[in-house]
Amino acid sequence: xxxxxxxxxxxxxxxxxxxxxxxxxxxxxxxxxxxxxxxxxxxxxxxxxxxxxxxxxxxxxxxxxxxxxxxxxxxxxxxxxxxxxxxxxxxxxxxxxxxxxxxxxxxxxxxxxxxxxxxxxxxxxxxxxxxxxxxxxxxxxxxxxxxxxxxxxxxxxxxxxxxxxxxxxxxxxxxxxxxxxxxxxxxxxxxxxxxxxxxxxxxxxxxxxxxxxxxxxxxxxxxxxxxxxxxxxxxxxxxxxxxxxxxxxxxxxxxx
Amino acid sequence: xxxxxxxxxxxxxxxxxxxxxxxxxxxxxxxxxxxxxxxxxxxxxxxxxxxxxxxxxxxxxxxxxxxxxxxxxxxxxxxxxxxxxxxxxxxxxxxxxxxxxxxxxxxxxxxxxxxxxxxxxxxxxxxxxxxxxxxxxxxxxxxxxxxxxxxxxxxxxxxxxxxxxxxxxxxxxxxxxxxxxxxxxxxxxxxxxxxxxxxxxxxxxxxxxxxxxxxxxxxxxxxxxxxxxxxxxxxxxxxxxxxxxxxxxxxxxxxxxxxxxxxxxxxxxxxxxxxxxxxxxxxxxxxxxxxxxxxxxxxxxxxxxxxxxxxxxxxxxxxxxxxxxxxxxx
Numbered sequence: 001x002x003x004x005x006x007x008x009x010x011x012x013x014x015x016x017x018x019x020x021x022x023x024x025x026x027x028x029x030x031x032x033x034x035x036x037x038x039x040x041x042x043x044x045x046x047x048x049x050x051x052x053x054x055x056x057x058x059x060x061x062x063x064x065x066x067x068x069x070x071x072x073x074x075x076x077x078x079x080x081x082x083x084x085x086x087x088x089x090x091x092x093x094x095x096x097x098x099x100x101x102x103x104x105x106x107x108x109x110x111x112x113x114x115x116x117x118x119x120x121x122x123x124x125x126x127x128x129x130x131x132x133x134x135x136x137x138x139x140x141x142x143x144x145x146x147x148x149x150x151x152x153x154x155x156x157x158x159x160x161x162x163x164x165x166x167x168x169x170x171x172x173x174x175x176x177x178x179x180x181x182x183x184x185x186x187x188x189x190x191x192x193x194x195x196x197x198x199x200x201x202x203x204x205x206x207x208x209x210x211x212x213x214x215x216x217x218x219x220x221x222x223x224x225x226x227x228x229x230x231x232x233x234x235x236x237x238x239x240x241x242x243x244x245x246x247x248x249x250x251x252x253x254x255x256x
Numbered sequence: 257x258x259x260x261x262x263x264x265x266x267x268x269x270x271x272x273x274x275x276x277x278x279x280x281x282x283x284x285x286x287x288x289x290x291x292x293x294x295x296x297x298x299x300x301x302x303x304x305x306x307x308x309x310x311x312x313x314x315x316x317x318x319x320x321x322x323x324x325x326x327x328x329x330x331x332x333x334x335x336x337x338x339x340x341x342x343x344x345x346x347x348x349x350x351x352x353x354x355x356x357x358x359x360x361x362x363x364x365x366x367x368x369x370x371x372x373x374x375x376x377x378x379x380x381x382x383x384x385x386x387x388x389x390x391x392x393x394x395x396x397x398x399x400x401x402x403x404x405x406x407x408x409x410x411x412x413x414x415x416x417x418x419x420x421x422x423x424x425x426x427x428x429x430x431x432x433x434x435x436x437x438x439x440x441x442x443x444x445x446x447x448x449x450x451x452x453x454x455x456x457x458x459x460x461x462x463x464x465x466x467x468x469x470x471x472x473x474x475x476x477x478x479x480x481x482x483x484x485x486x487x488x489x490x491x492x493x494x495x496x497x498x499x500x501x502x503x504x505x506x507x508x509x510x511x512x513x514x515x516x517x518x519x520x521x522x523x524x525x526x527x528x529x530x531x532x533x534x535x536x537x538x539x540x541x542x543x544x545x546x547x548x549x550x551x552x553x554x555x556x557x558x559x560x561x562x563x564x565x566x567x568x569x570x571x572x573x574x575x576x577x578x579x580x581x582x583x584x585x586x
Contacts, residue, residue, distance in 0.1 A: 017393050017555070026390065094371045095362065122390055124535070125374060127362035130330075134363035139447035140330060142359045159517055160453055161355050163510070167451035179517075181504030216402025217371045220384065225395045231549075231562045241566040242576035245548065246584045248564055253525050253546045255468060255492075256584050 001055035001149070001172075003046040004111040005079070006102050006132065007039040009063055009070040010122040023221050025091055035070050038117025042178040044185050045147055046115050047078045053149055056080045058109060062101050064088050068201065075196035076188035082199070087206040093213055099131035100211035105204055106136060113154075114175040118143060129177035140175040141168045145182035157182075257405060260286040260293045261346035263337065265354055266305055271297075274352040274410075276417035281376075281410045282350035283314070285383060291347065294318060296437075298336055300326035306434045317434045318344075324441045330360040331446045336439035338367055343437070346405055353409040355516075365407040372407040373398045375535070377414040387411075391534045392557035412516070412539050461495055461511055463519040468494035468527075471514055471541070472502055475530020475551065475570050479507040484574050485529050491581040497521070499537045515540035530570045533558030550574065 011017075011026070012034045018027040035043075046057045059074040061067050062085035071082040085101050093101070106114060114136065119126030126142075133140030145165070146157035153171035159179050160166060188196075206213070234244040250256040262282035264275040279295055286293035292315040297305045302319040309317050320340055324332050333356075341349065341364075351357045353375045365372040378386040382399060385408060389396045400406035463469065470489035476482060489496040496512060503513040514521055515537040526544035531537060533549070533556055541547070542561055549562035550573050559565050566573050 011390070013391075014553070017390050019394070026394070096366055096369070096371045099366070124387075124389060124391070125362075126358055127372060127374065130359065130362040131366045134366045140363075141448060143355060158450075159355070161516065162520065163455055163513075163518060164453045165456055166453045169449040169451075170447060181500065184506075215371070216369065216400065216404070217373055218399050218401050219396050220399050221397040222389060222394050223397070225388070225392070225557070225560055227560050229547075229561055229563055231559050231565045233554075233559075233565045233567060238568055238572035238576040239580075241568060241573060242580040245564060245566065245577060246580040249525065249548075249581075250584060255525050256581065 001049055001053050001113060002058070002109070002111045003049060003055060003113045003115060004058045004060055004106050004109055005039070005043050005046045005074070006060045006106075006114065006116045006128065007043060007070065007074060008036040008061060008117070008120050009033045009067045010036045010120055013037075013121065019222055019224070023223070024219065025222060033066055033070065035073055036117055036120050038119055038121075038178060038180050040117070040185050041180050041182060042115040042117045043074055043077060043079065044183045045178050047186070048183060049113070049147060049149065055112070058083060058111070060102060060105055061085070062087050062098060062206070063090050071201055072196050073188060075199045075201070076192040077186055078192060080199065082201040084201055084203050085206060085209065086203050089206070089213075092215065094215040094217050095125050095127040096131055097211070097213050097215055099128050099135055101206055101209055102128070103132055103135040104209040104211050106132070110173075112172045114138065114173075116175075116177050118177045118179050126177075129175060133175040136175065138173055138175045139170045140177070141170060142177040143179045144176045145179050147176065257345050257347040259291045259344070259346045260289070260348045260350060261341065261344060262293060262295045263349065263351045263357075264295055264297050264309065265352055265356055266297060266299055266302070269301075269305065271305060271308065272352070272354070273417060274354060274412045277412070277415045278350055278352040278410050279309070280417050281379075281415040282348070284415070285348060285350065285379065288381070288383065289347070292316070294344065294346070296320055296337075296340060298325050298333060310434055319434060319436045320439060321436055322439050322441050324443065324446060327450055328356055329446050329448050329450055330363065331448065332441060334360045334364045334367065335441055335445060337364055339439045340437055341368070341405060349405055349407045351407070351409040353411050357409050361407060361409055368404040370400075370402045370404045370407055372409060373400065374409045375411050376408050377411050388535055391532065392538065393555065411535070413542060456510065463495055463497055463512065463514065463521050466495040466521065467524045468492055469497050469514070469521055469523045469525070469544075470494045470527045470529065471497040471499065471531060472508075472529045473499040473531030473537075474501050476502070479505070481571070482507055484571070488527075488529070488574050488578045488581070491578050491585070492527070494527070499531050499534070528558050528562070529574060531558055532556045533561070
């Protein structure tokens, strides 16, 4: 099975978030970046499918030069090769614009399966995979926890709301967006990191993919959310704060 | 293009709360724009649902009915709505941000060369739509600038379903006309085969009716530290719950998960320990009467909805709190 996994590099989960001078995005200088966690689950699913059925795992990402380190990390975990769409204006493109770039890079590969993480941890749109399926004219299923290869194609376990699930059958080639938690994530081994250095990372430029970049939605401004409640912060040492909270629970919330 | 089309979601003949909220949001948007609103319901037997929606002060209701829409598929719903939108030519399409909508709405928008503004929590003049970024730590203001219809999905709980009826008490409650739209669908166009929904585990706890919940998140760092929080829960006589990453890691069973993919809870007190407060978690617990947050990050989004907060190291605060609660209950 030939599998393309589209991955994204995002600011590290605990990175301090400061709004940039233009008020349009966050201050990127000094930020640490990491592989988007749902994408790590998509990669894990791809690697496990390859281990069971053979084939090839290709990781694909769009973004500036720094994205190279995340692609290397994926190669170190076991992906066979990488495609880097070098693009410095990702933030100016909307979800459709980014998906068009990814689709243009995926098309010539003619994969049996395309995987993405369910959503990104920065923009949280959860659209890239679904739009990719539309652009590539592939059947798709989202929020997938488990993938099983069948004679006819795939049988996947899809998460529904409030603790419900369903199985969905679909033919290949297909696209799936992977929900976190379906597998246990692997770490790169020393041997993997060593091997990754000699694996192919093909660079494509956004210009040579020649896709429409004009956005249809604009992120005009970012701001700090307004507090919905006025939080009473209980100060002091752990003991003092704990004692103050017990007072509140006793006399105001009245549960003690 | 004119008007606001609101897509309502039904499961087994029931319209969920979030769809009524989407209807309310769509009607507010229509009122702001001075354009008509129309509600659409998709399925194979939508007649009773059409009548239920019709009791509300709407301009029109359309039942999108076809045997191939009996069970949700992305292909069937995308095609049916594509045809409806081509016929009705609305300027805005408003949907509830459910798992089902997340599965097809972005593809539907892309079919019109547009991008869905998803998971919207508010909108203002413009219209400018607000959605959350960076796991709820920032708000983003989005504006549609495409030439086709503007697709918007609304977050659960962000718009009040009650707003709608109180919007104009003077409005006469004349039933809206109900139209039936039959999309052209062929079985070969539906590429996926969905199975019956099922529940994975036998439930041994009932978080939904728990009055006190102590919930633990990533801040706990390791499965070995879970007993620390369990002790606090026991001292408070509370149920132990968790955010998604804890259950993903297998540190607590799935049945203890609170959030969009887990349980929705509304206890008297919800004590969030080491939970940053991602949107997916907040939708499951924001109806709690009193929220207490313990987190080392003073900017964690959980503090935006907390009544009481302790900014500090949970490994110091939790044992101190357990001791203080035990002392108070003696």
